[in-house]
Amino acid sequence: MRITLATACFLLVCNIGTAQVIATNLLTEDQKNPISIDARNPRFSWQLAANGSKANNQAAYEVQVDAIDAESGKPVSLWSTGKVLSGQTLYVPYGGKTLKSGHSYSWKVRTWDISGKQSAWSEPALWTMGLLSPADWQAKWIGPSTPDAVNGPVPLLRTGFLLNKQISKATAYITSHGFYEAQINGKKVGDAYLTPGWTSYNKRLQYQAYDVKGLLKSGDNAIGLSLGSGWYRSPLGPYNPRPDFYGKNLALLLQIKIVYTDGTEKLIVSDESWKSSTGALRFAEIYDGCILDTRLARQGWSEAGFNDRDWQDVKVQSLDKNNLVATINEPVRQHETFKPVKIITTPRGEKVIDFGQNLVGWVKVTVQGHTGDSIMISHAEVLDKAGNFYTENLRAAKAQNIYILKDNSKQTFEPQFTWQGFRYIKVTGIKGELNPADFTGIALYSDMKVTGSFACSNPLLNQLQHNIQWGQRGNFLDVPTDCPQRDERLGWTGDAQVFSRTASYNMNVHNFFSKWLKDVAADQYPSGSIPYIIPDVFTNGNNEVGGSTGWGDVSTIVPWTVYSAYGDKQVLENQYTSMKAWVKYIEKQTKNDLWVTGNHFGDWLFYSVNNDRDGTSAITNKYLIAQCFYAHSTQILLNSAKILNKKADEQYYTQLLQRIKNAFVKEYVTPNGLISSDTQTAYVLALEFDMLPVSLRQQAAERLVKNIKQYDYHLTTGFLGTPYLCDALSKFGHADVAYRLLLQDTYPSWLYPIKAGATTIWERWDGIRTDGSFEESSMNSYNHYAYGAIGDWMYQNIAGIQAGEAGYKKIIIKPAIGGGLTWAEGGYDCPYGHISSKWKIEGGKLDMSVTIPQNTTADIFVPDALGKTYQKFSVKGGDYHFQR
Template sequence: MKRTLLLCTLSLSLLTGYAQLSVNHLLTENLKNPIGLGETQPRFSWQIQSKIRNTRQTAYEIKVLEGKQVIWSSGKVQSDSSVHVAYKGSPLRSDTRYEWQVKVWDNHGKTSAWSAPAYFHIGLLDTLEWKAEWIQAAFNETPENRPAPLLRKEFTLNKKVKSATAYITSHGLYEAYLNGQRIGEYWLTPGWTSYNKRLQYQAYDVTGLLQNNKNAIGVMLGNGWYRSILGWRNNGDLYGNKLALLLQINITYTDGSKEIVATDGTWKSAISEILYSQIYNGEIIDARNKKEGWTKSGYNDAAWYGVNVLKESKSVLIATVNEPVKKQETFKPIKIFTTPAGEQVIDFGQNLVGWVKLKVKGKPGDRIVLSHAEVLDKKGNFYIENLRAAKAQAVYILKGEGEETFHPYFTWYGFRYVKVEGYPGELRPENFEAVALYSDMETTGTFTTSHPLINQLQHNIQWGQRGNFLDVPTDCPQRDERLGWTGDAQAFSRTAAFNMNVNNFFAKWLKDVEADQIDGRVPQVIPNVLGNNANSAGWGDAATIVPWNMYLAYGDKRILERQYNSMKAYVESIRRTAKDDLWNSGWHYGDWLFYRPFDDNDGKSAVTDKYLIAQCFYAHSTQLLINTARLLNKQEDVAEYSQLLDRIKKAFNREYVTPSGRLVSSTQTAYVLALQFDMLPQELRQQAAKRLVQNIESYNNHLTTGFLGTPYLCHVLTKFGYDSVAYKLLLQETYPSWLYPVKMGATTIWERWDGIKPDSTFQNPGMNSFNHYAYGAIGDWMYRKMAGIDTYEDGVGYKHIQIKPHVGDKFTYVSASLKTYYGTVSSTWKSENGKFILTIEIPVNTKATILIPAAEVAAITESGKSLNDVSDVEVVGKEDNYVVVKTGSGLYSFETNDITGK
């Protein structure tokens, strides 16, 4: 009896130990259970759960299995690494699924149980493993008549299937079906890359879609980015003029034998119901031409065309890196109304990107036209002038057999309002649904305050990102553009990394940046469809700024390793252009769309010298190259570029700074960039910051910055002790300001500060997007300064967390949280009943330095105890108006006297 009791006690003790320390949220290459990886040494990340404060990992063990066989065990590794831990076993095999598990030890002497298994699947690592052939439909088409082709194949399986993986890519976009079921949940595949150099394929587990005996696979192709018109020059067919498919299904049977079903000359082709498909103009779908059952076996395709087999290279094929586009939120109409012009319009309440799904009953040949718009005009009429040449329409022609459902397949729209023409019967809310489309990145950040307008601003920032992170970071989603503008992407990249996990999203796009560089020069849009290869300051710098921001946000050193040559080539391309270390040549966008009042007579808002801006960004990119070289132990480059940076800054001061420290351009952007990038000697910086503040005050606390100055404006003010001015700018409600569009009803970020003017008329329709995320870069300051969540560079990716809230007296509450690879970090401060309360969450296996706004240590309590009596918190000292403490993981609640009225 005693022995049994002892065993039970020991078992309970072990279980309790495990319960106190566990491992979950396993990721491979930043993805949950990915299929079709192209990495030969994938990296593993995991999160550790423990309710004990100050818990950190001291060791880990990973095991990787193929089937039931362990193919690699790390053994017990003494390390606190739990993010991006690389596989180091024997070479992994193509087209193979692996499982992995991890267990950890902590600093409290506890050992976790093995985690639940996660899996990853390796794609086709060698071009020779592609047995499929490129095929295209054999029917004739003309540049004016390009219906979407259908491709199909029937095949028979006589054995029991153990596993099957479909590998698919295309010239153009594809939608694939197996035995009548759609393959996967992705849309707009294979995504957009620099197709002639990099073409992604997707991998799908189709084991459950196959059936004994007869099977059928069907694929529909659309023009997509491959041959739609892109840009404003009526330039289509940029990558080719024929759509094509490459597909193979690798099948493994239960008896161990294998078979491949692939595209070849035996496939059939036909014209689909999609008569027309273009990204900017939309789609025309004639349901009378729909071929019912074409994706199932037994369908009669005797009248179908054959296919042409192409001798296309497969050398550009790569595995998918980022999360593809998926259907996300759905919206029902909030209002259906008739405009003063007599048009029937649906309001979905949110400016979004995607399309409308509709249900309808009507007669054969009834024609419904949906037109899309972001805003209504001053009179309340449907407004589409800002779409420029884009028709942005969906046209549906009814088959006339009962209730029919329509939606587009190979295009998308940026809209809040939809004009409906030709709909038979009454427009009823239940028959219309708006579907948002964007890359399937995990939402990671939250931010709320006691100020409703700031909360709406945060909403607008997030929806600006959702709408424009559609496989590439586009500038806008509605007009005849929708391109991967580099300047917008670099300005917003740090904010983006708070809202969503954009690690893989940018890793993929950055490889296209490198692929499209010419002699190091970075085109203004990536992929480069405009043919403009000249560097523009603040745009080309995406090559250095975005990789560095991803490293800071995610601790992803591999991005820097893989982008280093691109970063260096960009800096060198400027170096070749510069004369006496001064970048004072070439064409530049400058501080794009800055505010310039028409009644400016004193010159205080004069256009910021574009070459002054260029010199600042030249220095910044050089500094980031030095940082990266130091991290990668490239000491010769550190020395060389450090010397170059010194010369760049000296050249800046000779050319653009007076002896007293005044800049030749007395604009907000000039001072912001000079201070943000440390261009001025130390002794001149404080007075430069004062001049910046004087400029702001001369505009009654309004900003005048554009795309390049705005992201850093409040950061510089905070850096030099002007929090109150930063808050005044943030809370400004009149034009130009962040809250002016909010007050005007915006649900996304506008391209221009006054896209809709105070009198409700519009800015120039030639450039007036109402979903354009660049000015949403203020989010970075809101998260890192208002809530105070940041990462130190000695522990990037939030391994070493900083919590340093900057309190604004117009707020009684600010709360933010961020899902990091280690777990959730949160910071909430509130002022109530004469007390200031700061509540913090720090994930396991990280450490934090917390700066509490308080005058003295004695004035602070933590969870009700005097701070000096809390053993889990180390008091470091004072810094300005903060008490500095260090902690490990856990939940902490600090309280002190109300400091918001200081």
């Protein structure tokens, strides 16, 4: 049925059919058919779709869980919720009998809509429990018996085994100290890289599970693994990098559970029967790259029948299994590929290839030469002003992959146990001209689902969105890193928290952040202080290296962001103790409720004013910033206490928050509303975190606008002020100024790097100065996502997609018209389904289309073509078209 409502100035067309709902996209612990879950009571989520354009919301559901019989593979009824009167479709917990390690289960759901109509059962979803206790591991920790070191050859470990029955199911569980890569019968196990990922290894070590049935065969089989230093023992960090931070010795733990069709089982485990040697990979390290000498390759070493009699026995290591946890986040995988867009001979005569995109991963190269020829691939993000290959900003990182040829045949190489951040590569060792077909850039990042899209009529803003997304791709490699190219690549907490809202629009970061937050809590100091980086490799002994405002607040801000985006209350439950400890740490540092102690990074990398204009300054008092974030974390803790029904905490933090704000006003604000640091960041944080009495807020917003005008509509903010700048302006009626800042294309601005050719977000506003020279090489990354936090404003204000309730159970669509844009569109896959908002202006009229997912409600605010007035419509899931 189509209903048309028309007035003199407004037209609405919507589809409101009464089709039956169907449960789709079934997820277990936010994963699709996972094969290793260690949550004792997994949670189930689903979405509703309709066999038509629109359906009534869910009024009830029933979830049924079956065990999968190991011998027959058929389901056996285990548990049912019965009919539950609820619209809940997210995180319904299992409540049946105890689930068993390694056992498989299935579940399905049916729903009732508000008219009482019952759906058919959904298609079943599957999951398998992981290894739930140390006793489930029959494998032994093993490693090479001869000493191995960070700068030495990569160890190879192998064994053979016989299979003499038909296989029903085979699952490999693998982890290591260091990186590992496994092969069965000569084929790679899985498609993940940089496993087992980076956690606080001494407290939490992930294992991965793989379905390996397809790699096994009847008769003789073999498995082989190579071990790299990885995050476990590579020297990490630019400040006193220490090798062997977590331990000196590489080690492997592997267990393959094979279930035969007759119901019997067989275990293949790592133990003293394995053999060890080395092969072609002579060196592999995170910052410096790798050396691969194919003259020393062990052909067929992971295949059955390989002669390993000259290999050495492995050494069994006495290592803990109590810290082993199943992997909940998406693994690092290969993604987009790039071919050269240009081959350059630089003024220095170097052979350089431009891939056209600053990416993170590596280059696959095919070469032909002579035995012993050495091919070196070096990596860089930019060329210097003269057009030469520039690597000074990599600092101590060599970022070079070296390949040594075994003969004159054509060979193809990819690096192992390392990665690089680059747009350009320099090639040495290849005689003659370079052939573009021989080189492929491969992007590498955590395999998070892309959930957001944004485009508009301004090409520069579209490029900005592109740069933001590629900054996220390049820096979300198992942990949220600060940069991917130099001798750092660490999980800086401040960078992660400022970008987390934008990150949650671009990609599904639910599991990515949930995993990392467990390490935030694990590495939190006994005092409650939060390290600067997570996992924490700065700590030396009992020294605490952390506690900076805006960085430590990651412990409250990111859990709240995850809850807000995905509606997952368990994230708040898991992190609540850590959140409280951080706020308590601050509280102990205060004097008269003012945080005026400690070392803080402040508004990191703000615009440095060379010639002060009209008596203004961009330097914001670090303790003023600290007070604002103290209030913000307390507010989040208060909100979390309400959600978790912690009444005593709710009362306590309500009172504390008021004292914090009162102290801020008394210390930093004059009676007429002037903030002592008369800067953009000071006003932005005061407005964004509600630090001012209501009577002074609009006045503060006017002072913010005045400051921006004094800098000729340029921003002066750094890492902590920038994420909230346009948001604060919009909230107080200055969306036009926000647009003008966003569209500014001279330094300092978001668009200045784009006009300078950037394809990712820069660390500094002037990474490349207006005269073509570079900022100081000691800290000048060209792939650094923090300033990409503006993406959140673009989604929420230009496209107008906002969460009215946690997880988007209620949605707000309210685009801000401005900036000379004639059209914009945004899409977002929220936990309930796809949201879409599109608008365009033609002939002085606005045309707007909106999609709202099933089982949600939305308030749609339709602007006029000038963006001056809005008309509100409250709707349920469906497709809507507006003209005004």
